[in-house]
Amino acid sequence: MIALIIRRFLQLVFLLFGISFLVFSSMYIAPGDPAAVIGGPTATESDISAIRANLGLDDPFLVQYARYVGNAVQGDFGYSYQTTQPVADAITVRFPNTLKLAIASMVVAVIIGIITGLISALRQNSWLDVSATTFALAGISIPNFWLGAILILIFSVNLQWLPVGGMSNPFYTVEGLKELVLPAITLGTGSAAMIARMARSSMLEVIRADYVRTARAKGVREKNIIWIHTLKNAMIPIITVIGLNFGFLLGGTIITEKVFAINGVGRLMIDAIAARDFPMVQGSVLLVATLFVLVNLLVDIVYTYIDPRIKYD
Amino acid sequence: MTAAETVKLKEKKKEKYWVATVKKLFRNKLAIIGLVIVMIQIVMAVFAPLMTSYDPVKQDLVNSEMPLFSEGHWLGTDNYGRDVWTRIVFGARISLVVGITAVSLGLLGGIVLGLLAGYYRRLDAVIMRIVDLLFSFPGILLAMLIIAILGTSLVNVAIAISIWSVPTCARIVRGSVLSIKEKEYIMAMRSMGASDLRIMVRHILPNASAPIIVFATMRMATAILSTASLSYLGLGAQPPTPEWGAMISQGQDFMWSSPHLTIVPGIAIMLTVFAFNVLGDGLRDALDPNMDI
Numbered sequence: 001m002i003a004l005i006i007r008r009f010l011q012l013v014f015l016l017f018g019i020s021f022l023v024f025s026s027m028y029i030a031p032g033d034p035a036a037v038i039g040g041p042t043a044t045e046s047d048i049s050a051i052r053a054n055l056g057l058d059d060p061f062l063v064q065y066a067r068y069v070g071n072a073v074q075g076d077f078g079y080s081y082q083t084t085q086p087v088a089d090a091i092t093v094r095f096p097n098t099l100k101l102a103i104a105s106m107v108v109a110v111i112i113g114i115i116t117g118l119i120s121a122l123r124q125n126s127w128l129d130v131s132a133t134t135f136a137l138a139g140i141s142i143p144n145f146w147l148g149a150i151l152i153l154i155f156s157v158n159l160q161w162l163p164v165g166g167m168s169n170p171f172y173t174v175e176g177l178k179e180l181v182l183p184a185i186t187l188g189t190g191s192a193a194m195i196a197r198m199a200r201s202s203m204l205e206v207i208r209a210d211y212v213r214t215a216r217a218k219g220v221r222e223k224n225i226i227w228i229h230t231l232k233n234a235m236i237p238i239i240t241v242i243g244l245n246f247g248f249l250l251g252g253t254i255i256t257e258k259v260f261a262i263n264g265v266g267r268l269m270i271d272a273i274a275a276r277d278f279p280m281v282q283g284s285v286l287l288v289a290t291l292f293v294l295v296n297l298l299v300d301i302v303y304t305y306i307d308p309r310i311k312y313d
Numbered sequence: 314m315t316a317a318e319t320v321k322l323k324e325k326k327k328e329k330y331w332v333a334t335v336k337k338l339f340r341n342k343l344a345i346i347g348l349v350i351v352m353i354q355i356v357m358a359v360f361a362p363l364m365t366s367y368d369p370v371k372q373d374l375v376n377s378e379m380p381l382f383s384e385g386h387w388l389g390t391d392n393y394g395r396d397v398w399t400r401i402v403f404g405a406r407i408s409l410v411v412g413i414t415a416v417s418l419g420l421l422g423g424i425v426l427g428l429l430a431g432y433y434r435r436l437d438a439v440i441m442r443i444v445d446l447l448f449s450f451p452g453i454l455l456a457m458l459i460i461a462i463l464g465t466s467l468v469n470v471a472i473a474i475s476i477w478s479v480p481t482c483a484r485i486v487r488g489s490v491l492s493i494k495e496k497e498y499i500m501a502m503r504s505m506g507a508s509d510l511r512i513m514v515r516h517i518l519p520n521a522s523a524p525i526i527v528f529a530t531m532r533m534a535t536a537i538l539s540t541a542s543l544s545y546l547g548l549g550a551q552p553p554t555p556e557w558g559a560m561i562s563q564g565q566d567f568m569w570s571s572p573h574l575t576i577v578p579g580i581a582i583m584l585t586v587f588a589f590n591v592l593g594d595g596l597r598d599a600l601d602p603n604m605d606i
Binding site for chain 2: 015018019022023026027029030031137138140141142143144145146149150152153157247248250251252254255258269270272273274276278281285288289292293
C-alpha cells in the first residue's frame, strides 16, 4: 500500500511537470506580445523592449519555463497584466469560494445520486425506478447554466426564498448556506445523475451475486444484506464515478460561478481569457488541473483500501 | 468451400450482424425517441431558411420582447425584436455543424493516435503518456485553455472540443486494436505480406467500429452542450449569432420580463443532448451490451 502511494506520488510529480509545461507552452505560443499588453497603447518601442528585458521575455523558451516552474514551486505565479496584482494573491482570495462550491455540489451529488441509484436498483422496474432513471437521463442532458437560470427564476425571482447570487457570507451561517443552495444544486445535478446511473447498475450487479443469495438463504436480515454485503462491494465503481466527477465539478464551477456571480477562480479565469491576461490564465488553469490530478490520486488510493484485490502495476 | 464462397458467407454474416443491430436498436423505445429528435434537428438545420420567413439577426425593435404564442411569432421575440423560433432553427444548424466538425476532427485524431498506439508497441508509451497528460485537465478547462490561445470564436470552439475528444477516442481505439491485432486473421494477413497500413485500415479499423460509433454519438451530445456552455461564457459564438448558449446568456438579462428568452433555448439544448445520449445508449446496447464506454 505504502509502495503504491509512493509510486503514484512520483508519477504525480512527472504529471505536474507535464501539466505545467503544457500550460506554459500554450501561453508562450499564444499570439500577442505580453510586453505590449503590459505597456498599454501609449508605450513606445523602447518602453516595450525595456519591459521585455525586465520580464526576461527575450530569454530562450526553456529558460523562461525553468524560471516559471522555479517561481511557481515557491508560490510565485507572476503578476496579472490587467491589475498588476500577484496572480497567487488573486487566486488565494477567490479559491475558498470555488472549493466551497465544489464540495457543496459534491455533497448534493453524492447524496442524491446514491439514494436515487439505490432506490432504483432495489425497486427495479417499479415507477420509482422509472422516475429515477428519467431523472438521471434528464440530469445528464440539462445544461447546468440553464438549470441555474431556471432555479433563480423560480426560487429567487418568483418565490424570493433564496438569493439571486453572490457568495460573501461564511458557509456556517444561515445566509451563507442560503447562498450555497442554488449553486450547489445547479452544479451537482449532472454529477448526481451520473452517480445514480452507476449506483443503480452496480447495485443490480452485486445484488444478484452468489454471496448475496447465500446470505439471504442463511436468513440474514434484508437491511444487513444491503448495508453490509451489497453496498460496500457496489461502492467501488461508484467511487470511481464520484472521483471522476469531482474533477468534472471543478471544471463546472467555472460556469456556475458565472451564473451566480460568485467571485471564484472560474470567473477569474473567464475574465482573464477574455482580457488575454496570460499569467492569470496560467495560474488558475494550473491550480485546477493540479487539484484534478490530486483528487484522482486520492480516488486511486481509496480504491485499494475498499478493494484490496486491486493492485496497480 | 471455395474462396469465393467463404467471402460470400462472410459478407452474409456481416449483413446479418448489421440487420440484427438495427432491429435491436429499433426495439429500444428511448433510442427511437432520440433518433426521431435527431432527425428533426437535422431537418431543421438543413431546411432552416424554409422553416421561417424571418431573418435570425435582423432587428425589429417595434416588436421587441413579444411573449410566447404572439401573432406571427409563436415563440415570441427577443429584446431586439428577433423571432425566437427563427433563432432556434438557425441555432440548430450551428449546433449540428459545430458538433459534427468537432467530433469528426476528434475522431480523426483519436483514431490515428489509437491505431498507432495499439499497433506499434514502441509508440504506445509515448502516445499514451500524452493522452494521460490531456486527461489531467477537466474537459471544459482544456477547451478554455485552447480558446485562450486561439481566441474566442465558434471555429475555435470546434477545434477546442475536437482536441478535448482526442484522448478519449484514442484510448477506446487503442483498446480495441490491442485485442483485435492478436486475432488469427490479422496474423494470417501479416503472414501473407499485407502492409501495416492495409492491416490497420482495412482489417482492424472496421472491426473496432462499434465502440467508435457509440463514442461519436455520445460525444455529439457533449460537443453540443460544450459549445453552448462556452458560448454562454462569451468564449464561443458572439452576438448576434443565433447560438443557443449565447441566446440563454443574452436572455438572462430579461429573465424578469421575458423568461421565455431563457427557457426556450434551454429546452432546445436539453432535448438535443438527451436525444444523442439515449441514441448512444441504444447503439451501445444494440452493438454490444458488454461494451465499456
